[in-house]
Amino acid sequence: MRLSHLAAAVCVVAGLLLPGPARAAQREAPAGLPGEMSGTGLPLLCxxxxxxxGSVASLxxxxxxxxxxxxxxxxxxxxxxxxxxTPPELSVTTGTGSVCGAITDHGAQYCPDQQTIVxxxxxxxxRDPFRMNIAHSVAHEWGHHxxxxxxxxxxxxxxxxxASGQARNLLNHRLEMQAECYAGVFYSAALDSIGPGIAWEAWLRAVSEADESQAHGRPGNxxxxxDRGYRGGATGHCDTWTAGDSAVA
Known part of the structure; x- marks a missing residue:
């Protein structure tokens, strides 16, 4: 997801981690893994x-x-x-093609079959390298990996x-918002190293004020x-699958 282009469907993704298959079954979500994943709880120095x-090389x-x-x-x-x-491959390009076909006009995507982030x-x-926005390209797509x-x-x-219609939309929203939450979990350890150039609350306001996306859902959500992933610091806080529809719409 690029902050300034939330209206684009930038990812082809699937999957989840849930506290347990029983809770997932409440909404017929795919069965997840038991427990939650959390890191060391220590800041990650990167x-x-x-x-x-104007420098492609520095980007x-x-x-x-x-x-x-x-x-x-x-x-x-x-x-x-x-x-x-296993880590994904990373492909950084200025072109319009990738290992999984044409790149969207608006930036990053995950190619699940090739396990590659493009x-x-x-x-x-x-022209205007907004550091946190650019960093989020990798963090969000890694969430899909x-x-x-x-x-x-x-x-x-x-x-x-x-599925069809709104049911498909909600499935997409649950996927995208879980990837957002996973990015937040990563930020809980790495944000200081990233040096985002913007306070966390200001960043969240910028995200919530972006254009609404049919594929991703409401910016406020x-x-x-x-933020839920950031403050929780573990994937167990990212159960979008049993959340109410209004939380992922």
Whole structure:
């Protein structure tokens, strides 16, 4: 998700982590893994470089450093939970093609079959590199990779394919808002290292005031789930699947 372009469907994703299959069944959500994943609870020290105005090379370096930081966080988080973890590939490009087809006009996407995060460097980022907005490209898409690694992609597809209309929209919203929450969980450890250049509350206001997206849902809900992950610091706070429809609409 790019903050200034929430209206774009930027991801092809699926999966979840839930406290248990029984709770998931309340809304016919895919069965999740028992328990929750949490990291060490300690700040994550990452070396995230500055972004130079107009520099494609510095944006590439920034995204790669963000990827390394996210990889370290989720590797520890999975290890603490006793789960196997593999990092996604990262592709940073200025073009319009990727390993899973055309890139959206508005930036990042996750390719689940290839387990690859694709980030397209945009002209507006070169002109005005909003550090936290750019960082969120990696953090949000990594959330989708975490969903992929839960092994419930097929279960999600089984729910999505026979659904239609609003039911599909709500499934998409639950996916996207869980990825937002997972990004928040990552920020709970890494935000100081990222050096966002904006206070957390101001960032949430910016997210909540963005344009509404049919694919992602209401910006206010996106901000709320991101904050929930940030303040909770564990994936157990990211159960969008049993949340009421109004919390993910």
């Amino acid at each position: 070396d995230i470089p500055d972004i130079r105005l 590439r370096s920034f995204h790669r450093a963000m990827a390394d930081c996210a990889d370290r966080f989720w590797a520890v988080t999975f290890a603490v939970a006793g789960l196997a973890y 980030v397209r460097i945009m002209q507006d980022e070169l 975490v969903q992929r690694l839960t092994g419930v992609l097929d279960a999600y597809n089984a729910l999505y394919q026979p 996106l901000a709320a789930w991101q």
